[in-house]
Amino acid sequence: MLQSLPVYQHREEIITALQKRQVVIVAGETGSGKSVCLPIICREAGYGSRGRIAVTQPRRIAAVSLATYAASLSGIAPGESVGYRVRYRHSVRQTSRIVYMTDGILLATLADDPQLTRYDVVILDEAHERSVNIDFLLGYLRMLLGRRPDLHLIIASATPDIRLFERIFNGAPVISVTAAVFLLTCGIVP
Secondary structure, three states: HHHHHHHHHHHHHHHHHHHHHHHHEEEEOOOOOHHHHHHHHHOOOOOOOOOEEEEEEHHHHHHHHHHHHHHHHHHOOOOOOOEEEOOEEEEOOOOOOOEEEEHHHHHHHHHHHHOOOOOOEEEOOHHHHOOOOHHHHHHHHHHHHHHHOOOOEEEEEEOOOOHHHHHOOOOEEEEEEEOOOHHHHHHOOO
């Protein structure tokens, strides 16, 4: 199932971009698999071995649901190598390499770990929602990347105005993904 998602079809392109640049922007329609595939692709490329891969979501239910779904695609129980952390709940173990969390949890993490030393990759998902949290994280991460050359950032967005993120991060590569082919094969007409 994972290999049939449109984002996974761009696996090699995403890995190559991450190896060359600190920041990669993935623009894809809703349903293209950004939220599930990107952390798994990072893991397959060797990221998450020293630190974890953080995947932000604007809502708690999305963080929990996506962690459960990603774990099931990997054939493991949530909390083993794929976990989640939301307000008042978490399922993260020492072995968790991918952690889905709300953007508020990532902000709270900055209080005791301002360098985000526990993480190899941060995936800001749903960046097009442009909340105060997302905007603050974008600014903070832009500053932090200069001090942490080993940290990678993936900005995932469904917006057609992806060029804003490209300008903020000095011409970061943009990988565009369409979900139309996947949706049509599933019998869904966009």
